[in-house]
Amino acid sequence: MTTAQTLTVHTTTDSQDKAAAPARGAVQTRLAARAQIAGPLTSIEPTESTELPDPADPAER
Template sequence: MTPAGPLTVQTTTDSADKAAALARGAVEARLAACAQIAGPVTSVYRWAGNIETAQEWQVLFKTTAARYPDLERHLLAAHDYETPEIIATEVVAGSAAYLSWITAGTAAG
């Protein structure tokens, strides 16, 4: 089942400046109504056969299912990770006014 409504989309990057650039680029392009940056966080993951530990910043975008494909393309093009985290989660409930704001903030215009 493909989501039809609002989404939150998460990615991570290795600096606050890169996180800010990803957030600003998506909001300026109306691919997300807003983006929140949190960090640093410590990530532990397997990469190229090794267990790695890194300091990262999380970026959480508020968007719509209709804008997700363009947001994903934007993140893949703008991100410097070989395989960036891009995870979308459907918003199943929320303030009607806020959800409308997300839709308006991502409308082409």
């Protein structure tokens, strides 16, 4: 039987913009399946396209 392994990482920054870069990088390189940024809540997930939405861009929130 194979045991699934998961890891949850929590970090803090002083702004959403500073949180967006490492969150996007982790998802784009598949180190993370999803990233969430609080204040207001923004989820970053892989998509069918090669580009992920930019949570720092108000038009994409």
